[in-house]
Amino acid sequence: MTPPEHYGPVVHDWPLVPLPRTDFDPVPHRLLHEEPVARIRLPHGEGHAWLVTRYEDVKQVTSDPRLSRARTVGRPIPSTTPHTLAPPGGVGRADPPDHTRLRRLVAPAFGRRRMTVLRERTERTAGALALRTLDAGPPADIAETFVGPLSATVVAELLGIPAADLGRVQEWRGGLLSHDTTAEEGESVKKEIAGYFAGLARRRAEHPADDLVSELAAARAAGHLSTPELVSLAVMLTLNGLDAVRNIVSTMVYVLLTHPDQTAKLRTEPGRLPRAVDELFRYIPQRGGVGMPRVATADIEVGGVTIRADEAVHVFYPAANRDPAVYNEPDRLDLGRDEAPHLAFGHGAHYCAGAQLARMEAEVMLGTLLTRFPGLALAVPPDRIAWRAGAVNRGPETLPVTW
Ligand code: HEM
Numbered sequence: 001m002t003p004p005e006h007y008g009p010v011v012h013d014w015p016l017v018p019l020p021r022t023d024f025d026p027v028p029h030r031l032l033h034e035e036p037v038a039r040i041r042l043p044h045g046e047g048h049a050w051l052v053t054r055y056e057d058v059k060q061v062t063s064d065p066r067l068s069r070a071r072t073v074g075r076p077i078p079s080t081t082p083h084t085l086a087p088p089g090g091v092g093r094a095d096p097p098d099h100t101r102l103r104r105l106v107a108p109a110f111g112r113r114r115m116t117v118l119r120e121r122t123e124r125t126a127g128a129l130a131l132r133t134l135d136a137g138p139p140a141d142i143a144e145t146f147v148g149p150l151s152a153t154v155v156a157e158l159l160g161i162p163a164a165d166l167g168r169v170q171e172w173r174g175g176l177l178s179h180d181t182t183a184e185e186g187e188s189v190k191k192e193i194a195g196y197f198a199g200l201a202r203r204r205a206e207h208p209a210d211d212l213v214s215e216l217a218a219a220r221a222a223g224h225l226s227t228p229e230l231v232s233l234a235v236m237l238t239l240n241g242l243d244a245v246r247n248i249v250s251t252m253v254y255v256l257l258t259h260p261d262q263t264a265k266l267r268t269e270p271g272r273l274p275r276a277v278d279e280l281f282r283y284i285p286q287r288g289g290v291g292m293p294r295v296a297t298a299d300i301e302v303g304g305v306t307i308r309a310d311e312a313v314h315v316f317y318p319a320a321n322r323d324p325a326v327y328n329e330p331d332r333l334d335l336g337r338d339e340a341p342h343l344a345f346g347h348g349a350h351y352c353a354g355a356q357l358a359r360m361e362a363e364v365m366l367g368t369l370l371t372r373f374p375g376l377a378l379a380v381p382p383d384r385i386a387w388r389a390g391a392v393n394r395g396p397e398t399l400p401v402t403w
Contacts, residue, residue: 011039011048016080016289018389021382022255024285024331028053028319037305040314042289045078049293049312050302053319055326055343057303061315062348064300069350070095071295077312080289081392082183090232092292092350099349105219106233109158109212110356118154119360125153126368134372138402139379143250143395147365151249154361155241159234160204160211168196173242180390190235197234198227212237240354244286247388247395248358249365252280254385254396255333256366257378262335267370276335277362282342283333285318288394317343375403 012035014027031038032053040051052061061067073093091102108114126146133145140146152166161169172193176186197213205217216230225233256263266276293312300307307313320343322330327339345352352358369376378385379400386397 009039011041012051014040014042014051014289016043018387019285019288019394020387021385022251022284024318024322025289028316029322032319032322033324037303037307040078042078042080044080044082046076047078049078049314050305050307051290052302052313052315053323054303055320055323055340058315058317058320058343059347061294061302061313062346062350065096065349066296066298066300067294067313068095068297069093069099069292069294071297072293072312075295075312077293077295078314079293080291082181082186090229090236091353092236096349102225102229102233103349103353105216105225106212106237106353109215110353114158115356115360118158118357119364121157122150122154122361122364123368125150126364127372130368130372134403139400140402141398142253142369142401143246143397143399146369147249147253147399148246150365151245151361152242154245154357155238158212158241158357159237160209160213161200161238165196169193169238170242172196173239176239193235194228194231197231201227201230201234237354240352241357243393245358245361247391247393248281248284248286249362250395250399251284251286252277252362252366253369253401254378254382254399255280255284256370257376257401258382259333259335262333263370266335267374270367270370272336273363273367273370274359275338277359277366278342279333279335279337280362281344281359282321282327282337284344285321286344286393287316287318288391290314290316317346373401373403377402 012027012031019025028051031051036052036054036057038051039048041048052058070093091099094102129146129150133140133142136145152170155161156163156166172189176189181189200213201217201220204214205221208214208218213234216225216233219225220227220230266272293314296307296309296311296313298309324330327337345355379402385399388395388397
């Protein structure tokens with residue numbers, strides 16, 4: 001008997017087309033409902049990998065120590081970008097005990113004391129930027145005049161990047177966080193940025209200041225981490241602080257302005273803001289494609305499927321955030337929702353190191369906009385807004401608003 005054409009395991013192509021607004025990527029959405037543990041092919045890398053989309057399965061995979069990040073190094077695993085964003089030795093590609101050591105080194109930077117100081121400064125800067133935008137008069141591109149500069153100031157403050165260097169860092173960010181950057185271009189940008197942070201760390205080792213690069217430089221001098229580890233931590237924190245925050249908070253503003261009834265309620269009850277911010281993190285599919293994979297070190301059962309030792313596994317957190325087994329009407333925004341913690345910041349040992357910072361920035365920015373701009377509205381019809389294409393972090397190119 002001739003086997004049917006799909007004889008053998010079905011592998012789904014995930015072509016990664018640019019998506020506007022907060023439209024959910026149709027491939028992982030379909031797989032979440034039809035085949036929650038599926039084999040996929042992506043535009044880059046070789047062969048196939050597993051894609052896990054359901055909430056409980058994603059939690060299982062990301063908390064199982066038998067799935068390794070270190071084992072991804074040097075393997076052409078299917079991926080969203082032609083170059084690997086995270087260098088070997090970086091926090092995202094390390095397993096315990098290296099991973100635990102690196103996370104302990106950055107933890108104080110996001111501790112309560114630092115966060116209180118940063119929140120005060122963020123509020124002050126937000127107030128000043130809001131005033132400047134108000135003075136210049138409508139319309140304004142709020143991503144460019146408010147969200148972008150604020151997230152850049154916060155990350156510069158956290159790491160100790162001199163303001164004069166931010167322009168250069170922003171250019172590197174554009175080069176690295178694009179799906180279109182070739183492997184060679186990616187490598188050359190990574191070299192430049194590595195040289196920059198190695199230089200900054202040298203200067204801070206001689207003249208320490210109250211910032212994270214100074215702390216990491218001291219830890220390196222004490223033998224607690226290597227120069228490549230220091231550089232990769234600094235790069236990861238900088239890129240996330242600049243790109244992820246700018247894009248998701250701009251998208252949050254867009255979502256609020258296109259859901260006026262829910263936003264009106266939020267204005268009258270500002271105490272609901274923290275919960276609303278978490279619902280926005282759940283609802284917005286921030287990531288274009290998947291992040292870093294994991295490699296199984298043993299045969300593992302996930303959602304009734306056996307993943308064999310040495311196979312690569314991707315999770316897609318935005319899909320887990322839309323799992324109907326966990327969220328009632330998951331594709332609907334509900335700023336008062338209180339069902340289960342979302343997975344937008346990941347889960348398990350690699351849970352986002354900057355989650356508290358990102359939450360704080362989003363709260364301060366949205367809170368400031370809602371109170372200082374009572375008549376805030378989009379300055380153009382929603383379908384005229386251009387959305388970034390081929391970017392790791394999705395978001396609006398510009399966000400023209402009026403008030
Ligand atoms: C603004 C929205 C942000 C979102 C949605 C986000 C989301 C995530 C996700 C999904 C992961 C990966 C989890 C995994 O590997 O399984 C991650 C990791 C990470 N994020 Fe964020 N992040 C954001 C902002 C930030 C900020 C502001 C920083 C720091 C300034 C940051 C620093 C990191 C670091 C260092 C890791 C690696 C953690 C590890 O591998 O142990 N992120 N983030």
